[in-house]
Amino acid sequence: MQTDRLGSFSKQYKTLVEERMREIVSQLEAPEILKESMLYSLEAGGKRIRPLLLFATLKAFGRAPEAGKDVAAAIEMVHTYSLIHDDLPSMDDDDLRRGKPTNHKVYGEATAILAGDALLTLSFNLLSQIPADIADANVKLTLVNMLSNAAGAEGMVGGQVSDMEGEGKNLSLEELEYIHINKTGRMLVYSVLAGAEIANADAETKTKLSKFAHHIGLAFQIRDDILDLEGTVDQIGKPVGSDTENEKSTYPSLLSLSGAKQELDRHIRAAKQALSSTGLDSILLNEITDLIGLRTS
Numbered sequence: 078m079q080t081d082r083l084g085s086f087s088k089q090y091k092t093l094v095e096e097r098m099r100e101i102v103s104q105l106e107a108p109e110i111l112k113e114s115m116l117y118s119l120e121a122g123g124k125r126i127r128p129l130l131l132f133a134t135l136k137a138f139g140r141a142p143e144a145g146k147d148v149a150a151a152i153e154m155v156h157t158y159s160l161i162h163d164d165l166p167s168m169d170d171d172d173l174r175r176g177k178p179t180n181h182k183v184y185g186e187a188t189a190i191l192a193g194d195a196l197l198t199l200s201f202n203l204l205s206q207i208p209a210d211i212a213d214a215n216v217k218l219t220l221v222n223m224l225s226n227a228a229g230a231e232g233m234v235g236g237q238v239s240d241m242e243g244e245g246k247n248l249s250l251e252e253l254e255y256i257h258i259n260k261t262g263r264m265l266v267y268s269v270l271a272g273a274e275i276a277n278a279d280a281e282t283k284t285k286l287s288k289f290a291h292h293i294g295l296a297f298q299i300r301d302d303i304l305d306l307e308g309t310v311d312q313i314g315k316p317v318g319s320d321t322e323n324e325k326s327t328y329p330s331l332l333s334l335s336g337a338k339q340e341l342d343r344h345i346r347a348a349k350q351a352l353s354s355t356g357l358d359s360i361l362l363n364e365i366t367d368l369i370g371l372r373t374s
């Protein structure tokens with residue numbers, strides 16, 4: 078369920094970040110096979126929800142979304158690295174991602190690991206080179222600091238490790254939330270707060286936006302669990318019920334399907350409330366929130 082406004086905004090800025098990523102990787106002076114492997118996963122067809130959140134946040138502040146193109150590319154590179162590594166035999170051991178063979182199936186395990194490493198490293202390089210008219214040195218340093226926190230041991234990587242530790246255990250709702258706040262949520266929160274940082278938002282607005290993004294992060298994950306349960310194939314294109322994912326605690330397994338749907342609604346409502354409290358021009362962010370609650374892929 079996407080309005081024309083969000084549809085055309087999303088199409089325009091999806092193209093912007095995709096072209097920017099291709100341009101950056103193509104220009105690297107690096108072995109062709111490494112660049113090919115990086116581009117294979119960058120261009121495998123993600124939803125680009127994180128860049129969309131960043132661009133819509135800039136728009137909410139009345140700033141040109143184009144100002145966020147390098148940060149959006151950096152975010153999508155970190156996200157793509159995490160998916161490449163998550164699919165490896167030593168982690169989820171997946172053959173398909175977004176309906177296509179996983180990076181290690183095409184390029185081999187060693188190159189896939191190195192493509193992920195190169196994407197992660199490149200993301201910080203990109204942030205360090207944002208033009209001064211978009212972000213001064215202090216803003217750039219803050220963007221780097223925030224990304225390293227969101228993606229690292231205290232964020233996404235920590236969440237992934239807790240997720241692995243929780244496999245086969247009956248987790249409490251609190252434990253499940255901790256995993257998803259970090260594994261999925263922190264990069265979504267970063268996408269919004271990076272936009273606020275570029276727009277020089279005040280501390281109070283950032284706190285409200287952080288609350289907004291926290292709720293959409295959890296809503297995103299709950300919707301993912303519901304889609305996994307209701308669909309015949311999951312988001313990586315594999316029949317549901319075919320691997321260890323099913324030994325993991327999920328929102329529906331803890332709360333039942335209808336309880337998970339209620340929890341999803343609760344987070345969507347809380348997100349919208351936090352957003353409205355900012356007083357920003359939040360039409361697009363509101364529509365993205367609805368989309369997260371209703372998404373079908």
Ligand code: GRG
Pocket residue numbers: 122123124125126158159160162163175233234237260261301312374
């Ligand atoms: C390996 C360091 C490391 C971290 C892995 C993000 C992650 C952490 C693993 C991905 C596996 C997974 C199913 C995570 C749940 C969150 C989620 C639904 C991620 C997929 O993000 P989307 O839906 O993917 O935005 P697309 O394909 O649209 O880019």
